[in-house]
Amino acid sequence: MHKLFSVKPLLLLSVSLLVACQVRVTTQTGNNALSLPSARIETRDSPSQEELSAPTQVVILGTGTPIPDAFRAGSSIAVVHKGESYLFDVGAGAIRQATIARYRYDIPSLYPSQICCAFLSHLHSDHSMDLSELAHTLWWRRKSGLEAWGPRGIDRIAAGLDEIIAIDADFRINGIQPVTNPNGFRVNHHTISPGILLQKDDLVIEAFLVNHGDIDPAFGFKVTTDDLSLVISGDTAYSDVIAEKARGVDLLFHEVISRQGLAQNSPDFQRYHNSVHTTSAELARLAAIAEPATLVLYHGLFYGTEESTVLDEIQALYAGEVVLANDLDIFTAD
Numbered sequence: 001m002h003k004l005f006s007v008k009p010l011l012l013l014s015v016s017l018l019v020a021c022q023v024r025v026t027t028q029t030g031n032n033a034l035s036l037p038s039a040r041i042e043t044r045d046s047p048s049q050e051e052l053s054a055p056t057q058v059v060i061l062g063t064g065t066p067i068p069d070a071f072r073a074g075s076s077i078a079v080v081h082k083g084e085s086y087l088f089d090v091g092a093g094a095i096r097q098a099t100i101a102r103y104r105y106d107i108p109s110l111y112p113s114q115i116c117c118a119f120l121s122h123l124h125s126d127h128s129m130d131l132s133e134l135a136h137t138l139w140w141r142r143k144s145g146l147e148a149w150g151p152r153g154i155d156r157i158a159a160g161l162d163e164i165i166a167i168d169a170d171f172r173i174n175g176i177q178p179v180t181n182p183n184g185f186r187v188n189h190h191t192i193s194p195g196i197l198l199q200k201d202d203l204v205i206e207a208f209l210v211n212h213g214d215i216d217p218a219f220g221f222k223v224t225t226d227d228l229s230l231v232i233s234g235d236t237a238y239s240d241v242i243a244e245k246a247r248g249v250d251l252l253f254h255e256v257i258s259r260q261g262l263a264q265n266s267p268d269f270q271r272y273h274n275s276v277h278t279t280s281a282e283l284a285r286l287a288a289i290a291e292p293a294t295l296v297l298y299h300g301l302f303y304g305t306e307e308s309t310v311l312d313e314i315q316a317l318y319a320g321e322v323v324l325a326n327d328l329d330i331f332t333a334d
């Protein structure tokens with residue numbers, strides 16, 4: 001295995017890492033302005049044969065937190081399977097990243113008005129801000145509505161989004177602009193109960209309760225396809241259920257707060273973070289139980305410390321494969 005990894009934002013690197021689980025990890029960071037087409041309208045009725053036969057891909061759209069960060073959009077992970085993109089959380093900036101990923105990796109289903117489905121782990125704003133962007137971008141060209149699953153309260157969010165778009169919708173529907181579907185901006189919402197949320201061919205998406213302190217309910221997700229299995233933690237304190245659900249998966253995407261980062265906080269915030277997030281030492285313990293082929297750190301709470309610190313902290317306690325994710329990293333089943 002070779003490793004060429006950089007967090008320098010102005011360099012363009014393309015790296016392929018072959019890991020034991022047969023999941024190839026390609027990492028790119030760089031100048032988002034490289035040869036992307038400008039303002040191209042895309043519509044399609046169904047996925048191409050090429051999309052239908054492609055391996056499952058996981059694209060990290062955002063690895064950030066509520067703290068403003070120039071290089072990390074809000075939390076969001078896209079699973080691309082048989083010509084559809086399923087987004088797990090939609091933090092601020094995630095849809096801009098989806099547009100970049102659509103062209104960088106040639107994934108038509110990541111074009112914003114082609115994205116079919118979003119799953120919100122919980123209703124903290126850093127996981128939901130871009131649901132509005134997703135629902136409303138080019139909505140008048142959207143052929144089928146956006147389906148969104150979330151904890152109780154998702155109905156209030158959907159109603160609020162209807163109100164936000166009402167004036168724009170009125171202009172477009174009642175003016176002379178062609179509108180493909182007058183309901184194209186609406187979020188078709190589903191309240192999550194633990195269990196299987198969606199089953200489509202060999203794709204299964206399951207939600208399970210995690211412990212995000214007093215933010216209740218909060219869910220994690222397990223996704224399995226014919227060629228990949230993964231668990232996404234959402235925001236959570238150490239949760240036995242994740243260790244169990246992630247046992248032997250190809251990819252475990254888990255939030256983390258570094259010990260050094262935690263120490264930057266006031267005692268009140270340390271108490272809060274300890275009750276709602278997972279420390280590096282706790283995550284190392286969880287990973288040793290679950291033994292995922294690859295542990296991927298995202299939604300890292302760094303608090304001004306060197307970002308690699310959290311990776312060092314985990315690697316000191318856990319011998320398995322660990323990756324510190326950056327926005328637009330991509331994982332492809334082999």
Ligand SMILES: [Zn+2]
Nearest residue numbers: 065124126235
């Ligand atoms: Zn969060």
Ligand SMILES: [Zn+2]
Nearest residue numbers: 122124212235
């Ligand atoms: Zn949260």
